[in-house]
Amino acid sequence: MDDAALFSVRLSLQVAAVATFFVAIVGVGAAYLLARRHFRGRELLNVLLTLPLVLPPTVTGYYLVVLFGRNGAIGRLIYEWTGWTLMFTWYAAVLASFVVALPLMIQTARSAIESVDRNVVNASYMLGHSEFVTAVRVVLPMARRGIATGIVLSFARAMGEFGATIMLAGNLPGKTDTMPLAIYSLAGSGDWSKANSMVLVLTIVSGVFLYLSNRNRKGTA
Amino acid sequence: MSKNERARMKLIARLILLAVILGASPVFAGPAEMTVSAAISLKNVFEEIGRLYEARHEETRVVFNFGASGDLVRQIEGGAPVDIFASAAEKDLDEAAKKGFIIAGSRTDFASNDLVLIVPKASKAAIKDFEGLSQPAVKRIAVGDPGTVPAGRYAEEILRHYRLTAATKDKLIFAQNVRQALDYVARGEVDAGIVYKTDALLRSKEVKIEAVAPESSHTPAVIPIAVVKGTNSEAAAEAFISLVVSPEGKKILQKYGFKAAAP
Numbered sequence: 001m002d003d004a005a006l007f008s009v010r011l012s013l014q015v016a017a018v019a020t021f022f023v024a025i026v027g028v029g030a031a032y033l034l035a036r037r038h039f040r041g042r043e044l045l046n047v048l049l050t051l052p053l054v055l056p057p058t059v060t061g062y063y064l065v066v067l068f069g070r071n072g073a074i075g076r077l078i079y080e081w082t083g084w085t086l087m088f089t090w091y092a093a094v095l096a097s098f099v100v101a102l103p104l105m106i107q108t109a110r111s112a113i114e115s116v117d118r119n120v121v122n123a124s125y126m127l128g129h130s131e132f133v134t135a136v137r138v139v140l141p142m143a144r145r146g147i148a149t150g151i152v153l154s155f156a157r158a159m160g161e162f163g164a165t166i167m168l169a170g171n172l173p174g175k176t177d178t179m180p181l182a183i184y185s186l187a188g189s190g191d192w193s194k195a196n197s198m199v200l201v202l203t204i205v206s207g208v209f210l211y212l213s214n215r216n217r218k219g220t221a
Numbered sequence: 222m223s224k225n226e227r228a229r230m231k232l233i234a235r236l237i238l239l240a241v242i243l244g245a246s247p248v249f250a251g252p253a254e255m256t257v258s259a260a261i262s263l264k265n266v267f268e269e270i271g272r273l274y275e276a277r278h279e280e281t282r283v284v285f286n287f288g289a290s291g292d293l294v295r296q297i298e299g300g301a302p303v304d305i306f307a308s309a310a311e312k313d314l315d316e317a318a319k320k321g322f323i324i325a326g327s328r329t330d331f332a333s334n335d336l337v338l339i340v341p342k343a344s345k346a347a348i349k350d351f352e353g354l355s356q357p358a359v360k361r362i363a364v365g366d367p368g369t370v371p372a373g374r375y376a377e378e379i380l381r382h383y384r385l386t387a388a389t390k391d392k393l394i395f396a397q398n399v400r401q402a403l404d405y406v407a408r409g410e411v412d413a414g415i416v417y418k419t420d421a422l423l424r425s426k427e428v429k430i431e432a433v434a435p436e437s438s439h440t441p442a443v444i445p446i447a448v449v450k451g452t453n454s455e456a457a458a459e460a461f462i463s464l465v466v467s468p469e470g471k472k473i474l475q476k477y478g479f480k481a482a483a484p
Contacts, residue, residue: 069298069300085300087300087301
């Protein structure tokens with residue numbers, strides 16, 4: 001593989017790792033709220049956070065451009081305050097992967113948290129533990145298998161992200177071309193042999209992650 | 222948590238941390254950057270012109286953003302930091318200009334493309350020219366969707382020119398973009414297709430060019446380029462466009478099968 005391909009491999013891992021880090025934090029928090037708290041607009045929040053799972057990624061990417069572009073609602077404020085724009089940077093690739101992978105994390109973690117035995121949770125409350133302590137020391141440890149599966153799935157999804165990424169981060173060789181984008185470019189210019197080696201890398205790495213998530217799910221708690 | 226499991230979790234956490242550290246590359250200031258959003262079909266040509274440009278203008282680094290022309294317009298509308306826009310057909314650049322994202326007067330139609338009739342390399346059907354499409358043995362012809370794909374609209378015009386509209390009406394397979402039409406032919410899913418010559422050349426191992434549509438048979442498939450409003454490097458952008466239309470730029474365009482625009 002040449003330098004350009006190695007860059008894409010490294011960038012993909014970097015983007016997926018950073019995105020997964022935030023997906024894990026935000027996703028577990030959101031999953032806990034959705035599973036254990038009843039509040040107004042709970043299902044609306046669930047729908048909003050899950051939409052990127054079912055929307056075509058290009059549409060998700062279009063929403064992100066409308067929000068975070070220099071002419072967008074949020075992007076304009078950022079640009080006015082800092083003179084910086086998110087679009088066409090690798091941070092944009094992180095945001096796109098984050099938004100697309102988050103629903104996988106939430107869905108997996110939510111069902112794991114919901115299946116935690118209520119009696120155990122109530123016992124913890126009766127022993128005088130606060131909700132926070134109970135969540136951190138009882139609920140989340142008991143749901144760890146689902147959470148770990150969610151993290152692994154999110155990483156794999158983030159690494160394969162294409163549609164939303166190419167909209168928000170652009171396809172800038174040596175700057176934002178993750179493996180899926182580089183493959184698209186190589187195929188677009190007829191460099192099949194170079195594309196094939198990257199297709200292989202992407203398939204193997206994703207396969208390993210799916211294997212990890214499956215093994216994790218199968219084991220006993 | 223069993224020991225085994227804890228070790229595995231730790232391993233995953235460490236791998237992720239390692240990837241983050243490896244990836245945290247320092248940002249260093251170099252020459253000023255100029256971003257060129259261009260249709261993916263222009264990739265080979267523009268990369269070569271870009272290298273030539275950088276060799277002559279050391280103070281500027283050319284950064285390309287290759288994608289589908291429609292997506293490139295959405296990005297420019299959203300406020301992406303783009304200095305130059307080159308679309309695969311007039312339609313998308315016209316749209317960006319109409320919405321006020323293009324510097325008036327900066328637009329140049331720098332090249333045009335031929336439309337060609339292609340068949341799968343292994344094809345046994347005797348389609349030697351456009352008229353050959355009317356024979357009953359030809360069941361499926363792939364073209365871009367004329368509603369959204371410019372190449373599809375040109376294909377429609379060519380069929381009309383040869384008075385084949387009625388004879389081919391039930392044979393046309395509309396593809397989402399011209400590359401998909403090309404792919405159908407390359408995989409032998411259809412008997413023939415009408416696509417850009419430059420795209421057909423990329424898959425010359427799989428498809429055969431049987432005929433080139435004469436210029437009189439369709440609207441010229443011109444390829445426009447222009448400077449995007451809000452650029453910080455208007456002079457550099459204009460210099461890039463000058464290089465594209467220069468004799469050297471033309472030579473590169475022709476090398477990849479494009480027809481350079483007449484001066």
